[in-house]
Amino acid sequence: MKIAVFGGTGFLGSYLVTELLERGYEVFALDINDSSYIPSNNFIKADILDTTLLSNLFEQYKFDVVYNLAGFASLEKAIEHPISAFQLNVIGNLNIIDLCVKHQVKHFVYASSAYAMSSKGSFYGLSKLSSEKIVEEYKEKYNLDYTILRYGSLYSERDFENNYIFNLVKTAIKTGEINHAGDGEEVREYIHAFDAAKLSADVIENDNLKNKHLVLTGVERIKRGDLFKMINEILGEKLKINLSADGYQNHYKYTPYSFTAKTSQKLTPNPYVDMGQGLLSCIQKAHELIK
Secondary structure (H helix, E strand, O other), rough: EEEEEEOOHHHHHHHHHHHHHHOEEEEEEEOOOOOOOOOOHHHHEEEOOOOHHHHHHHHHHOOOEEOOOOOOOHHHHHHHHHHHHHHHHHHHHHHEEEEHHHOOOEEEEEEEEEHHHHHOHHHHHHHHHHHHHHHHHHHHHHHOOOEEEEEEEOOOOOOOOOOOHHHHHHHEEEEEEEEEOOOOOOOEEEEHOOOOHHHHHHHOOOHHHHOOOEEEEEOOOEEEHHHHHHHHHHHOOOOOEEOOOOOOOOOOOOOOOOOOOOOOEEEEEEEEOHHHHHHHHHHHHHHHHHH
């Protein structure tokens, strides 16, 4: 099969493209920037708002499967730039999915977020929920098979702007502090991007997962405060941890479930990258970058 991964050089996209290539697929990462993680022969420069370019690419490559991981990945940036967030996350997705119908793509996979199920998340969550509804409507009207993947909290040792844990570790090593605009009681189920990529690749190999909404999270529930303590312990108890309960109003605390979005099943990796081992890899890589 010939597979397009929009946003294929991003944080999760770079793992997904690698996983699909290792499974023997013909894969192309379509993005505005290239990446050292993606072979140059598998990269296509593309802007999801450029409809003429997109149309030419679909005509030329005749993709069988299309993933859309492109768009705004930062909740805070979406709050600062709501128009841009909706242009990329909604209009950009609409551009891609419409071409999937016109070019008879067999399976469309949309990267949504746990915030699509939450009353938190502001414009970011709303943009993801809007795109989910559009995907559902294209199935209803044009019979385009889809899978919607609602990702939870991803992390890895790669240096990406939206890799929260890695950036937290890197800053902690540089400054000797962890500063968090919350009380540390927030609960997350972190999943390593390597594991999330494997699950994301699995969905195109299982027809039972077509036209489903799937939540991809880790199996280890951890409070943010406990995460900070783990990092501090690995670093030899040298950090100062500063918590403030005044700046976390746009994020969910214990669970994202509050919207009446379409019910989803949950996929978890087995086996999976252990949280402690994953943190250690983040710390080792951060040390290498800082030296």
